[in-house]
Amino acid sequence: MKLEELRFGTELLKRGFASMQKGGVIMDVVNAKQAAIAEEAGAVAVMALERVPADIRKAGGVARMADPAIIVEIMDAVSIPVMGKVRIGHVVEAQVLESLGVDMIDESEVLTPADEQFHIDKACFKVPFVCGARDLGEALRRIHEGAAMIRTKGEAGTGNVVEAVRHMRNIMGEIRALQGKSPQEIVARARELEAPSELLLETAKMGRLPVVNFSAGGIATPSDAALMMQMGADGVFVGSGIFHSSDPGRMARAIVEAVNHFDDPGVIAEVSKGLGQAMKGIDVHTLREDEVLQYRGR
Amino acid sequence: MGVRLGVLALQGDVSEHIRGFEAALSDIGEGLGCVVPVRRPADLEGLLGLAIPGGESTTISRLIQKNGLYQPLVNFKGGIFATCAGMVLMATRVDDPRVKPLGLLDMTVQRNAFGRQKESFEADIAVRGLDHPYHAYFIRAPVATRNEKGVEVLARIDAGIVAVRKVPHMALAFHPELGNDLRLHRMFLEGIGIQNSR
Numbered sequence: 001m002k003l004e005e006l007r008f009g010t011e012l013l014k015r016g017f018a019s020m021q022k023g024g025v026i027m028d029v030v031n032a033k034q035a036a037i038a039e040e041a042g043a044v045a046v047m048a049l050e051r052v053p054a055d056i057r058k059a060g061g062v063a064r065m066a067d068p069a070i071i072v073e074i075m076d077a078v079s080i081p082v083m084g085k086v087r088i089g090h091v092v093e094a095q096v097l098e099s100l101g102v103d104m105i106d107e108s109e110v111l112t113p114a115d116e117q118f119h120i121d122k123a124c125f126k127v128p129f130v131c132g133a134r135d136l137g138e139a140l141r142r143i144h145e146g147a148a149m150i151r152t153k154g155e156a157g158t159g160n161v162v163e164a165v166r167h168m169r170n171i172m173g174e175i176r177a178l179q180g181k182s183p184q185e186i187v188a189r190a191r192e193l194e195a196p197s198e199l200l201l202e203t204a205k206m207g208r209l210p211v212v213n214f215s216a217g218g219i220a221t222p223s224d225a226a227l228m229m230q231m232g233a234d235g236v237f238v239g240s241g242i243f244h245s246s247d248p249g250r251m252a253r254a255i256v257e258a259v260n261h262f263d264d265p266g267v268i269a270e271v272s273k274g275l276g277q278a279m280k281g282i283d284v285h286t287l288r289e290d291e292v293l294q295y296r297g298r
Numbered sequence: 299m300g301v302r303l304g305v306l307a308l309q310g311d312v313s314e315h316i317r318g319f320e321a322a323l324s325d326i327g328e329g330l331g332c333v334v335p336v337r338r339p340a341d342l343e344g345l346l347g348l349a350i351p352g353g354e355s356t357t358i359s360r361l362i363q364k365n366g367l368y369q370p371l372v373n374f375k376g377g378i379f380a381t382c383a384g385m386v387l388m389a390t391r392v393d394d395p396r397v398k399p400l401g402l403l404d405m406t407v408q409r410n411a412f413g414r415q416k417e418s419f420e421a422d423i424a425v426r427g428l429d430h431p432y433h434a435y436f437i438r439a440p441v442a443t444r445n446e447k448g449v450e451v452l453a454r455i456d457a458g459i460v461a462v463r464k465v466p467h468m469a470l471a472f473h474p475e476l477g478n479d480l481r482l483h484r485m486f487l488e489g490i491g492i493q494n495s496r
Binding site: 005006007008009010012013016017019020021022023024039040042043044045075079080081098101102103104126127128256257260 | 307308309310311312313314337352353354356357360361364365382383394396409410413414415416417418419420421422435437438473476477
């Protein structure tokens with residue numbers, strides 16, 4: 001096999017990578033020790049960060065890509081895939097993470113946006129991207145830009161699942177509402193959603209998003225994770241919920257099992273016993289408008 | 299009562315494998331059988347074949363043990379069609395102590411043999427028993443570095459062995475379930491006695 005016959009970073013390889021994460025839990029970690037705990041607990045991947053979202057909220061100021069030294073430390077610590085976050089529209093942060101060799105980039109509203117008009121042109125990259133979305137139009141715009149995976153935005157760092165639920169229901173409800181529509185009606189609907197019509201037609205035909213759809217933003221307990229799976233998520237991201245709980249290793253294992261047995265309340269009950277304190281959490285309604293992360297990027 | 303095939307549905311690209319088996323079955327004959335997800339030992343009953351999908355081998359290995367599936371899989375009487383993480387799990391020896399392999403194919407497997415996602419690639423490879431090359435998708439793929447007697451090598455590239463067979467089992471480092479070329483699915487189904495009688 002000659003090297004010039006190999007093709008790297010194709011659309012199928014990017015979406016295929018995302019498919020391999022299905023049914024899994026992706027955990028936020030800030031150092032090698034946490035990464036090892038996550039891997040041991042059965043995480044399918046880790047998100048390498050300088051701070052988890054709850055601490056980003058507390059710190060305030062401009063939140064940027066993590067120190068590459070931290071990302072490399074985490075990449076060296078585990079054998080599962082490692083993801084990293086970049087600011088919305090920050091092409092150079094994405095180039096930096098790609099050059100470090102991260103397995104997937106999260107263009108994330110949790111960091112302070114670098115561009116308020118455009119997201120990164122993700123099709124230009126060989127590394128796959130995941131992006132947040134609150135509704136079907138937003139999800140399809142990100143896929144059109146080249147995202148290989150979608151996640152609900154939820155409201156990161158709150159430990160409150162209510163926004164993730166809202167966003168998942170929006171996306172799933174809008175897909176269900178396409179059933180029975182004629183192609184012409186779907187094209188008209190695409191204009192209302194500000195989504196590319198070919199992608200909406202494809203979504204209607206498949207009865208689901210054309211890429212893997214995870215849930216993120218406020219998942220703090222095994223029951224939260226199972227709830228998102230019952231609503232149709234392909235898997236979950238857990239940010240602050242694990243390492244802001246009183247027993248992170250146990251919480252991590254319990255969430256992995258709850259995702260695996262999301263339709264079996266007996267198992268969820270069992271893994272939830274004596275888990276200790278979940279993260280404290282924030283009532284989303286008490287946030288000032290400028291503190292709400294999901295409004296970033298649309 | 300038709301043919302029953304299963305897909306180990308603990309983690310990974312389960313729906314792609316269900317679709318792949320369904321397409322291969324309907325290719326052979328209308329209404330030939332069905333494909334079911336397997337999460338518990340009881341789900342294995344009556345299955346002629348089982349796919350172990352791609353995903354994270356450490357995660358799948360952990361869930362196999364948690365769900366009491368380790369011994370039932372080792373004792374499974376049907377054929378196993380294993381891809382990527384599945385190939386890792388089929389081996390007797392794996393370079394990572396976090397994976398407890400099933401030991402159904404006597405070979406040594408190295409996880410992530412090509413490196414990280416940026417090293418993932420697609421390429422046409424020659425596969426023994428197929429008359430023209432197979433377009434294969436390698437995603438953070440493993441390779442077998444050594445195979446023992448009885449495990450037939452179907453494909454080998456510079457990095458190592460990427461497809462093996464020991465009837466009724468087959469293990470592939472790449473992902474036929476992501477494409478539309480069903481020749482390897484057909485080869486597997488022939489190995490468990492399902493084929494076109496025409």
